[in-house]
Amino acid sequence: MLEKFTLIAPCHFGMEAVLKREITDLGYTIVNVEDGKVTFEGDKDAVAKANIFLRTTERVLLKVASFKATTYDELFEATKEIPWEEYIPMDGKFWVKKASSIKSALFSPSDIQSIIKKAMVERLKNKYNVGWFSEAGNEYPLRVSIMKDEVTIALDTSGESLHKRGYRKMTAKAPLTETLAAALIMLTPWKKDRILIDPFCGSGTIPIEAAMIGMNMAPGMNREFTAEKWTNIVDKKSWYRAVTEAEDLILPDVKMDISGFDIDPEVLKAAKANAADAGVLDKIHFEKRDVKDLRSDKSYGFIITNPPYGERLEEKAAMPELYTTIGKSFNGLDKWSYYIISGYEDAQKYIGRQADKNRKIYNGMLKTYFYQYMGPKPPRK
Ligand SMILES: C[S@@+](CC[C@H](N)C(=O)[O-])C[C@H]1O[C@@H](n2cnc3c(N)ncnc32)[C@H](O)[C@@H]1O
Numbered sequence: 001m002l003e004k005f006t007l008i009a010p011c012h013f014g015m016e017a018v019l020k021r022e023i024t025d026l027g028y029t030i031v032n033v034e035d036g037k038v039t040f041e042g043d044k045d046a047v048a049k050a051n052i053f054l055r056t057t058e059r060v061l062l063k064v065a066s067f068k069a070t071t072y073d074e075l076f077e078a079t080k081e082i083p084w085e086e087y088i089p090m091d092g093k094f095w096v097k098k099a100s101s102i103k104s105a106l107f108s109p110s111d112i113q114s115i116i117k118k119a120m121v122e123r124l125k126n127k128y129n130v131g132w133f134s135e136a137g138n139e140y141p142l143r144v145s146i147m148k149d150e151v152t153i154a155l156d157t158s159g160e161s162l163h164k165r166g167y168r169k170m171t172a173k174a175p176l177t178e179t180l181a182a183a184l185i186m187l188t189p190w191k192k193d194r195i196l197i198d199p200f201c202g203s204g205t206i207p208i209e210a211a212m213i214g215m216n217m218a219p220g221m222n223r224e225f226t227a228e229k230w231t232n233i234v235d236k237k238s239w240y241r242a243v244t245e246a247e248d249l250i251l252p253d254v255k256m257d258i259s260g261f262d263i264d265p266e267v268l269k270a271a272k273a274n275a276a277d278a279g280v281l282d283k284i285h286f287e288k289r290d291v292k293d294l295r296s297d298k299s300y301g302f303i304i305t306n307p308p309y310g311e312r313l314e315e316k317a318a319m320p321e322l323y324t325t326i327g328k329s330f331n332g333l334d335k336w337s338y339y340i341i342s343g344y345e346d347a348q349k350y351i352g353r354q355a356d357k358n359r360k361i362y363n364g365m366l367k368t369y370f371y372q373y374m375g376p377k378p379p380r381k
Contacts, residue, residue, distance in 0.1 A: 002086060003043060007050060008154055009057035010037045014361045015183040019056045026053055044234045047157050047227055048242035052220040055182035058161050061143055061154035069151050070105040072115050079119035085127040089232050091137030101146040112144055138229040159226035166223040167278035170270030171203045176306050181205040185304055188339050192256050195301030199291045201260030204271030206304050211280035214256045218246035261289040294329040300378040303338035310344055323350030337375040343368040
């Protein structure tokens with residue numbers, strides 16, 4: 001059995017530093033940080049722990065090989081050289097689930113997929129001494145990326161994307177992914193002992209992710225991963241150990257002051273159902289409230305929020321008024337910090353204040369900004 005792995009964790013562009021910190025905190029060694037991905041080293045436990053504990057990666061890939069190829073012959077030969085028998089059992093189902101290519105001679109995803117599959121079949125036929133494969137056993141999906149002719153082949157240990165924690169059955173319009181919501185929270189200095197309000201909470205993603213962070217609840221405890229079935233690569237024990245550790249770390253009684261408001265009672269129903277599924281409903285106060293009525297007599301709180309940004313033309317006309325209201329409401333709070341992710345390019349103009357910091361973030365294909373207005377730190381107790 002293989003003992004050491006190189007693991008690749010893709011993330012939202014701009015969130016690499018947050019993910020790197022998460023991986024270092026888990027105790028693993030970073031090999032490389034590139035745009036949209038962090039590569040690190042780990043053992044079998046790392047495969048399980050990365051899937052269960054990381055909040056800001058989309059999936060965990062187990063790197064099998066990388067090599068240069070500019071022709072399909074080279075791709076075929078180099079793929080055939082890989083010791084696939086160490087990864088894929090005789091009855092394993094294997095295929096290239098996704099191939100991508102940037103600035104490379106080989107660029108057709110379907111050709112890359114079929115050549116790699118052919119080369120793998122060729123290799124495994126020889127090693128297993130069989131003429132064909134039933135592929136009736138466990139699944140071993142592969143992801144291939146070619147960057148400037150450098151081919152990287154990896155097994156996908158996660159399966160369904162890790163932003164699918166399993167709690168969000170109902171969504172609002174334009175929800176944030178769970179991984180992005182977690183990354184945004186982790187970009188701010190918010191900690192569980194500080195007040196947090198999301199005045200545009202929609203299906204509750206930001207308050208729910210914050211509550212999970214505050215409770216130290218691992219995001220992947222309630223879902224499955226493809227690699228759980230790969231007992232030839234990662235023992236069952238590694239998964240048990242990671243889940244037990246995750247359970248032991250939860251702080252069920254932690255006191256937090258987290259609220260989610262929204263103008264739409266239907267999305268609030270979804271938010272509550274999602275929070276209940278995530279096991280954090282008792283940590284969040286949900287309430288129907290228009291942002292114009294946002295008040296607090298407390299100081300030093302945090303707002304982390306994702307307001308509407310007028311994706312559709314008819315909504316766009318309402319944005320100046322909405323962002324003016326946001327400015328009035330947020331600026332009326334005493335010594336608060338607020339963090340707004342929005343695709344509305346005139347956000348700062350109508351809020352009436354330049355953000356202290358601003359960061360470009362791609363939410364899927366959509367260019368958005370994370371406007372950061374930092375309030376003062378509370379005096380030390
Ligand atoms: C982009 S969505 C938020 C999505 C949320 N982050 C999620 O993950 O589901 C914006 C939300 O703002 C709410 N909204 C619109 N106008 C509002 C207002 N004036 N006051 C409070 N909420 C409002 C909408 O009902 C919608 O749920």
